[in-house]
Amino acid sequence: MAVIDVTDLTKRYADHTVLNGISFSVEEGEIFGLLGPNGTGKTTTVECVEGLRRADGGSIRVLGLDPIRDGRQLRERIGVQLQHTQLPENIKVWEALDLYASFYAQPRDWRELLEEWGLADKRNARFGKLSGGQKQRLFIALALVGNPRVAFLDELTTGLDPQARRATWELIKKVRASGVTVVLVSHFMDEVEELCDRVAVFDRGRIIATGTPEQLIDGVDADHQMRFTLMATTDPVALLSGLPGVSGVTRDGSKVTVTGRGDFATAVTSALARNLIPVADLRIDKRTLDDAFLALTGRSFNL
Amino acid sequence: MTVIAKLTTVELKLLAREPGSIFTILIPLFILIVFGSSISPGDTVLLPMTLAIAVGLVGLYQVPTTLATYRERGILRRLSTTPVRPGSLLGVQLILQFMLALTACGLLLAVASTVLGAHVPSQVVPLAAAFLLGTAAMFAIGLLIAAVAANGRTANGVGVMLYFPMAYLAGLMQPAEMMPLILARIGEFTPLGAFRESLQDVWAGASPGLLPLGVMAAYAVVVSLAAAKFFRWE
Known part of the structure; x- marks a missing residue:
């Protein structure tokens, strides 16, 4: 009731x-x-x-x-x-x-x-x-x-x-x-x-x-982000860009940010493992209610 | 214990912890003792003056400051979410403030009659009538201040600003006989002036004049109606 x-x-x-x-x-x-x-x-x-x-x-x-x-x-x-x-x-x-x-x-x-x-x-x-x-x-x-x-x-x-x-x-x-x-x-x-x-x-x-x-x-229709730090000199940008679900890869020195949808994170981690590219500080940004609010109103919560 | 009894107990404790209420008792007592050391046994001026000061202080400082602070702090609003109506708190406060005025006046009479050997009239009914009407008129003004003031500090400031001119016109700063005639005449139509005058009538052994009694009653009714009209719970 x-x-x-x-x-x-x-x-x-x-x-x-x-x-x-x-x-x-x-x-x-x-x-x-x-x-x-x-x-x-x-x-x-x-x-x-x-x-x-x-x-x-x-x-x-x-x-x-x-x-x-x-x-x-x-x-x-x-x-x-x-x-x-x-x-x-x-x-x-x-x-x-x-x-x-x-x-x-x-x-x-x-x-x-x-x-x-x-x-x-x-x-x-x-x-x-x-x-x-x-x-x-x-x-x-x-x-x-x-x-x-x-x-x-x-x-x-x-x-x-x-x-x-x-x-x-x-x-x-x-x-x-x-x-x-x-x-x-x-x-x-x-x-x-x-x-x-x-x-x-x-x-x-x-x-x-x-x-x-x-x-x-x-319910938020938006990309997720994952971030990691490269521990080798190999450039993974080309490799990762072609993976299913990935919509963008940016690299700033050893710091790499990958955006994508669906199960893209699994694809990224297994591709890195397959190619023996060591990474550290791997983080997938959790979406929050902030993102939900932004998606619902088109405005950021704090504005 | 019933709700009202509990509310009264707590509010009484809060009143006793408030330095302001101690001052409203001590200030008129201090004036009485300083000026009363040379009082003649038949004096009819000093005691009515100090009684009017005591009631004026409660009505113009204590009542508006307490009530406006309660509203400002959201206490009345918080109360209206409970089964108890905020009006109960208002009622309890007014009764306690009345008791405060009564205590201050009782103390003045006791000290004046015992220590100073001053004359205290024996006609209880006219004395009580003057006291009740005077207190009602001053409390009405206090309620109106509480009704329109935005917060406790403003209410306190307005009370102070009103107290001094009213006390002067009422002949509480200097005896009315020594004031310019026109000001003394205006003073008769102020609530505090009418109160002092009717008390002085009682002290002189006469019945209080109808004019001052009427002036006090008119203020009590008209001003408290205005206060009720403007009062906001939040």
């Missing part, structure tokens, strides 16, 4: 259309990603789903409830981490968890959450004294303290250092393992690729593709 069902969602501000027919559904127990550059409607979409904003058109069902009409019931069952929210500087970690737990009919034991999210030794620390990673973990713990069926996490690793990001990702996988459906809003490709079971790619108020990260990447 779909936990979230969104059909043909539209939202306009004055003469500006922010959401232009958004449809997607989220299955129970998955991590579903809303991916896209900033300002493409991801946050507006989740805010409509959470009941924070009213959509102009379309329909939304979350756990069978209407976010506006059944808002009170829905808010018992969802947990939310918002972008750009803070707590009062002087509130202590345990006070925030204890307070938020009191909002829900069947909350989780916040002491367990303190342990799980590595905040036990920060129990009596004030919010203003926490590091960025600790604040972020506290926000996620607050989103989970009501024992939600669905957790919405908006840009949860923005501003974190690489190590803290990795650690947060591992924790999010644990959240999924505990049976909570997670909706993740992100403009980080690597994050979505690492965490999400399925992704909806946003562009200018529309969803331009939905699928698993692998499906989106495989």
Whole structure:
């Protein structure tokens, strides 16, 4: 059963259309990603789903409830981490968890959450004294303290250092393992690729593709690249250019780059082996969601 | 514990950890003690002045800064994703700020009557009426500042900018009798001036005049309606 069902969602501000027919559904127990550059409607979409904003058109069902009409019931069952929210500087970690737990009919034991999210030794620390990673973990713990069926996490690793990001990702996988459906809003490709079971790619108020990260990447109609360093003086350009699937070979000193499609990499490596040409640092560039986005929109993700 | 009780406990702790709320209690007390050392037992001016300063500080500094900061930090917005409505937090805050004003005034009365031997009126009803209306009027202005200010710092700045002219017109910087007539007259129509004047009436043993009571009530109603109209949760 779909936990979230969104059909043909539209939202306009004055003469500006922010959401232009958004449809997607989220299955129970998955991590579903809303991916896209900033300002493409991801946050507006989740805010409509959470009941924070009213959509102009379309329909939304979350756990069978209407976010506006059944808002009170829905808010018992969802947990939310918002972008750009803070707590009062002087509130202590345990006070925030204890307070938020009191909002829900069947909350989780916040002491367990303190342990799980590595905040036990920060129990009596004030919010203003926490590091960025600790604040972020506290926000996620607050989103989970009501024992939600669905957790919405908006840009949860923005501003974190690489190590803290990795650690947060591992924790999010644990959240999924505990049976909570997670909706993740992100403009980080690597994050979505690492965490999400399925992704909806946003562009200018529309969803331009939905699928698993692998499906989106495989759907890209473009060349792969492989690179290696020559360990001998033999020039392999002519040899490799004629191989099936290879579309181009360039050489810069001892560094060679081969582009191609299909199984061209196997053809290249066996040709090198057959001709006894030793190479080192052989690398096949993995295609990423970045390439998928570029292929879908004709624009690079960061522009 | 119910949600409101828990919310009140936490907000009370936060208020106590905030240096600003300690200052709003200490500043009027300091003024009372400095000027009160030579107070005559029948004085009807100093205590109403310091009470008005205390309520003015809570209404113009504490209320707008706290609420605008809560909105700026997204705390009200975060709350609206939970089963609790952000209005509950607003209500709890207003009650606590009212308690703060009450504490500051109670402390002033206690110190003035015991240590300084000043006169404290025994007519509780007119005193309570003047206090309630004055606090309502000043809180309404604080709410309007919180409603229109973009963030906590702006709210604080606007509060400071309004406090000094209002305190001057109200006769809190120098007694109204020593002010230019026209300014003293204008002061009667400001909420803080009307508050000081009605307190002074009570201290003189009379009932507070209808004009200052009416002025305070009018500000309380009109300004809080405006605040409600302009207030944004995010």
